[in-house]
Each structure stands twice: as C-alpha cells, then as structure tokens.
Amino acid sequence: MNANKNKYQFGDLLARHHLKKTEPRLRVLSMLASKNFATSQPDLEDVMLDIDRGTLYRILNAFEEKGIIHKVFDLNGTANYALCKSSCEENHHHDEHLHFNCVVCNNVYCLDDLDLPALNLPAGFQPMNLSLSATGICPKCGKKSDITEN
Amino acid sequence: MNANKNKYQFGDLLARHHLKKTEPRLRVLSMLASKNFATSQPDLEDVMLDIDRGTLYRILNAFEEKGIIHKVFDLNGTANYALCKSSCEENHHHDEHLHFNCVVCNNVYCLDDLDLPALNLPAGFQPMNLSLSATGICPKCGKKSDITEN
DNA sequence: AAGTAAATGCTACAATGTTGCATATTTATT
DNA sequence: AATAAATATGCAACATTGTAGCATTTACTT
Numbered sequence: 001m002n003a004n005k006n007k008y009q010f011g012d013l014l015a016r017h018h019l020k021k022t023e024p025r026l027r028v029l030s031m032l033a034s035k036n037f038a039t040s041q042p043d044l045e046d047v048m049l050d051i052d053r054g055t056l057y058r059i060l061n062a063f064e065e066k067g068i069i070h071k072v073f074d075l076n077g078t079a080n081y082a083l084c085k086s087s088c089e090e091n092h093h094h095d096e097h098l099h100f101n102c103v104v105c106n107n108v109y110c111l112d113d114l115d116l117p118a119l120n121l122p123a124g125f126q127p128m129n130l131s132l133s134a135t136g137i138c139p140k141c142g143k144k145s146d147i148t149e150n
Numbered sequence: 151m152n153a154n155k156n157k158y159q160f161g162d163l164l165a166r167h168h169l170k171k172t173e174p175r176l177r178v179l180s181m182l183a184s185k186n187f188a189t190s191q192p193d194l195e196d197v198m199l200d201i202d203r204g205t206l207y208r209i210l211n212a213f214e215e216k217g218i219i220h221k222v223f224d225l226n227g228t229a230n231y232a233l234c235k236s237s238c239e240e241n242h243h244h245d246e247h248l249h250f251n252c253v254v255c256n257n258v259y260c261l262d263d264l265d266l267p268a269l270n271l272p273a274g275f276q277p278m279n280l281s282l283s284a285t286g287i288c289p290k291c292g293k294k295s296d297i298t299e300n
Numbered sequence: 301a302a303g304t305a306a307a308t309g310c311t312a313c314a315a316t317g318t319t320g321c322a323t324a325t326t327t328a329t330t
Numbered sequence: 331a332a333t334a335a336a337t338a339t340g341c342a343a344c345a346t347t348g349t350a351g352c353a354t355t356t357a358c359t360t
Binding site: 169202203204208 | 305306307309310311316317
C-alpha cells in the first residue's frame with residue numbers, strides 16, 4: 001500500500017496549484033488515482049456519501065480549472081473525471097488522447113500516447129484541442145461475453 | 151424557398167422509418183436541416199415553445215434510434231443534435247466524422263468526410279464507433295475577433 | 301368513414317448543475 | 331503555539347434536464 005505516499009504526493013500536487021490540502025480533496029484525488037478509467041460524478045458521490053454534493057461539484061471544477069483532472073462525457077452525457085497524466089500538469093494542456101467508452105460497462109478509459117492524425121479542417125477553423133473518442137467493448141467486458149456466449 | 155420540398159422530403163424520411171408524419175416532427179426536422187451545426191435541446195425548445203418538452207425529448211430519442219439524427223455533447227455536456235448525412239441513414243451508422251466545438255459561440259459543427267486514422271488500441275479493446283472531437287474557434291467567431299482585436 | 305396504433309401534451313418526479321451564506325478549516329503570520 | 335486572514339465545506343435552495351405514466355388527440359389502414 002502506498003496510500004501515505006499518495007497522500008503526500010497529492011498534498012504536494014494541491015500545494016503546487018495553490019489549493020488547500022483538505023480531506024475531501026485528498027479523498028477525491030486518491031479515488032480518481034485508484035482507477036484506470038474515468039469516474040462519473042454519481043459514482044464519486046456513492047463512494048463519498050459524507051461529502052456534500054455541492055462541495056464535490058466545486059472540487060471537481062477547481063481541479064479541472066487547474067488542469068489536475070479532465071472531464072469527459074460518456075455515452076449518456078454524464079460527466080466523468082480522470083486524473084491528467086503528468087504531461088498534462090504542465091502549462092499546455094496535453095489532452096490529446098483517446099477516450100474509449102465501453103458500451104457494456106459504460107466505463108471511459110483514457111488511453112494516452114496516441115498518435116493523432118494531422119487534421120484536414122475546412123478553411124477558417126482554428127483547432128485548439130483534439131480528442132478522439134471511440135465506443136466499443138473494453139477488455140473486461142469482452143472477456144465476460146467470451147465466457148457467456150461462446 | 152424550398153420549405154415545401156423539405157416538408158415532402160421529410161415526410162418521406164419519416165415514412166421510411168415507420169414514424170408518423172406529425173407536425174412537431176416535421177418542425178424539428180426542418181429546424182435541424184436549416185443549420186450547419188448541431189442544435190442543443192434548449193435551443194430547440196426556445197424556438198418551438200409550443201411543443202412539449204417531453205414530446206421533444208421523445209422525438210429526439212426516436213430520431214436518434216432510427217439513425218435520422220445523431221447526438222453530440224458540447225463543452226458543457228449539453229446534448230446537441232444534428233441531422234445525419236445520407237450515408238448515415240443506411241443500416242450501418244456512418245458516424246465517423248469530426249465534431250468541432252467552438253469555444254466562443256459553443257456551436258458544434260459536424261465536419262464529415264474526414265479521414266480517420268487507423269487506431270492503435272491496446273489489446274482487448276474492440277472499437278465499434280469512432281469520432282474525433284476538436285475544440286477551437288470557428289470561422290464565424292474567428293472573423294469577429296479579427297475585426298475586434300486587430 | 302371507422303378502427304387501431306401511435307404520438308402528443310400534461311403532470312410529476314429524479315438526477316444533476318449551480319449558487320449564497322454561515323460555519324469550519326487551513327495556511328500565513330506573529 | 332496562538333491568532334488572523336483566506337479559503338473550503340456543508341447546507342439549503344432553486345434551475346435545468348432526463349424520464350415515465352396516462353388521458354386525449356392524431357395519423358394511417360382497411
């Protein structure tokens with residue numbers, strides 16, 4: 001277990017962004033860090049019942065503004081949040097990655113380090129940020145259906 | 151004006167999908183057809199105040215199921231709807247296109263006929279549908295800021 | 301023209317987004 | 331270590347959107 005190490009890391013992370021190191025914020029960070037897919041706001045609520053919904057909302061907003069997390073909408077239009085990779089914590093938001101939304105479990109996986117294509121935009125469109133989204137079946141759900149259906 | 155022609159076309163479109171040709175549905179279709187960017191549900195409501203919100207909701211759902219329109223979430227997580235191109239009305243959803251979300255006016259432009267890259271997914275991810283999203287400044291807003299700022 | 305299937309409009313409620321404000325907590329300062 | 335200043339939390343309240351049931355109306359079939 002590196003919970004303490006994480007707490008320390010996260011405290012540092014908060015300090016770097018001039019955010020006070022509070023219990024709710026640390027819990028949100030370690031929750032997000034514990035998953036390899038984005039977490040929906042309802043899921044966060046369910047796990048942290050004692051944290052006020054409004055507070056959670058403001059925490060997530062603050063984190064997003066600071067570039068600590070990023071938001072992605074799943075197939076249902078629900079906001080899901082994931083920690084940004086270290087490359088993202090720098091100044092320039094390095095959001096160019098693939099979001100893979102599983103149609104079975106609805107998890108949104110952030111798959112980084114993807115080569116995005118050169119864009120061929122019509123005249124006048126000035127792109128700032130790209131992201132590629134895919135829907136499909138994630139490894140976990142693919143395995144399940146193998147067992148059940150084959 | 152080709153409003154009548156459109157009405158005819160849309161009636162046909164509805165019939166092909168076994169949807170009854172009703173006033174609200176035709177109005178939604180011509181509204182969506184009149185724009186080159188996706189329209190949010192609130193915007194649709196504002197224009198068609200006399201159409202019940204629940205009805206609008208069901209119309210949009212029905213259209214989406216039938217592949218007549220597709221839904222895309224803008225930067226605020228609000229659902230925006232746009233007519234699918236003819237290629238999309240066939241069986242296989244041909245949703246592979248670029249959604250360009252302007253950070254100024256918030257419009258979502260559907261830019262079709264884009265070459266999507268071959269995906270390089272980690273093992274086990276089975277993609278079904280791809281879409282590339284970009285944020286940035288659209289031609290209209292780019293022009294405005296030229297005038298104002300230069 | 302009449303019957304049937306389907307859509308609309310209404311109502312109502314659930315989930316989520318959002319804000320104001322009093323209280324509590326953190327961090328800087330002494 | 332104690333205190334002040336700045337900020338975050340928790341609570342309450344309201345706005346917006348998603349969603350469903352049901353009675354009435356409308357569109358298509360024969």
